[in-house]
Amino acid sequence: MFCLRLRLLLQPVTPVSAVSRLSAHKLASLQSVTKLSPNKVQSLLYPFSELNAYLDRSVDTTQFQLFHPSVEDMIKAEKLFCSSPSHTIDYYISAERMDHIPALRQPEVCFIGRSNVGKSSLIKALFSLTPEVEVRVSKTPGHTKKMNFFRVGKAFTIVDMPGYGHRAPKDFVDMVEPYLYTRKNLVRTFLLVDGSVGLQKADLIALEMCEDIKRPYVILVTKIDKCGQGTLLTNLFNLQEVVKTQTSCCFPQPFLVSSLRFLGIYLLRCFISHLTGSIKLTNTSQS
Numbered sequence: 001m002f003c004l005r006l007r008l009l010l011q012p013v014t015p016v017s018a019v020s021r022l023s024a025h026k027l028a029s030l031q032s033v034t035k036l037s038p039n040k041v042q043s044l045l046y047p048f049s050e051l052n053a054y055l056d057r058s059v060d061t062t063q064f065q066l067f068h069p070s071v072e073d074m075i076k077a078e079k080l081f082c083s084s085p086s087h088t089i090d091y092y093i094s095a096e097r098m099d100h101i102p103a104l105r106q107p108e109v110c111f112i113g114r115s116n117v118g119k120s121s122l123i124k125a126l127f128s129l130t131p132e133v134e135v136r137v138s139k140t141p142g143h144t145k146k147m148n149f150f151r152v153g154k155a156f157t158i159v160d161m162p163g164y165g166h167r168a169p170k171d172f173v174d175m176v177e178p179y180l181y182t183r184k185n186l187v188r189t190f191l192l193v194d195g196s197v198g199l200q201k202a203d204l205i206a207l208e209m210c211e212d213i214k215r216p217y218v219i220l221v222t223k224i225d226k227c228g229q230g231t232l233l234t235n236l237f238n239l240q241e242v243v244k245t246q247t248s249c250c251f252p253q254p255f256l257v258s259s260l261r262f263l264g265i266y267l268l269r270c271f272i273s274h275l276t277g278s279i280k281l282t283n284t285s286q287s
């Protein structure tokens with residue numbers, strides 16, 4: 001039923017087909033997932049649903065599904081991630097200091113987290129409908145050295161930050177903290193935590209920093225393909241407990257993602273589009 005609705009909504013072909021597909025990931029668009037089984041589609045679009053099946057009915061899972069947009073809204077959001085002559089998606093600038101960054105009017109979101117947690121890979125997955133936009137990833141921690149800005153037309157900007165922890169750039173704190181404290185158009189910080197290993201000491205320090213800054217942030221749980229469901233659930237509930245007891249600026253819903261398997265990418269595109277005011281959610285969506 002759900003799959004059929006998705007198929008119907010995507011007829012005729014959405015602007016995805018107008019996009020350069022140099023080497024677009026095979027799951028880059030919602031159109032491409034319509035060929036999959038309903039269960040597979042469900043877990044790609046709403047990754048928490050797969051975990052839900054392992055939980056006892058008495059477990060309250062409301063917090064995990066606060067933002068639960070409709071397929072229609074995901075389709076709207078996907079269009080924003082397709083480049084066109086009137087809506088160019090491109091790499092804009094790299095900066096090591098605040099005074100190297102031009103003031104921009106459009107809302108901005110940034111991705112922070114330990115080195116190697118998957119920040120650049122996630123941005124690459126978000127931009128998979130525009131493979132000509134180069135986002136560099138590496139298995140060597142400490143790869144991203146500067147704050148890299150990517151413009152999504154006039155809608156919003158996404159900023160890829162260097163990582164903290166192992167092999168972090170020496171000036172990480174001087175670079176990132178002033179940005180987080182003072183950037184006027186920053187509407188949300190995404191703090192990435194590796195779902196396969198759970199919260200680490202360095203992540204707790206980052207959480208504390210986000211709390212000190214007192215600006216809204218959201219936790220993204222990455223690499224959910226890399227461990228079993230049991231490990232993921234344990235790490236997730238530990239994280240939820242920390243969020244509940246030690247934070248006041250963190251959105252209570254952690255978002256589950258895998259850049260490798262494309263889990264949660266469509267949901268995240270929709271959340272960013274919603275947070276930046278680039279789409280209006282339909283009544284059927286929860287938020």
Ligand SMILES: Nc1nc2c(ncn2[C@@H]2O[C@H](COP(=O)(O)OP(=O)(O)OP(=O)(O)O)[C@@H](O)[C@H]2O)c(=O)[nH]1
Binds near residue numbers: 118137139143226
């Ligand atoms: N299994 C799995 N591996 C991933 C995933 N996302 C990223 N990786 C791998 O993790 C490694 C680090 O990815 P990056 O995206 O470069 O990590 P980063 O957070 O940007 O790292 P720094 O720039 O060093 O801070 C690479 O080898 C990626 O292939 C994922 O969803 N699943």
Ligand SMILES: [Mg+2]
Binds near residue numbers: 143160162
């Ligand atoms: Mg990186």
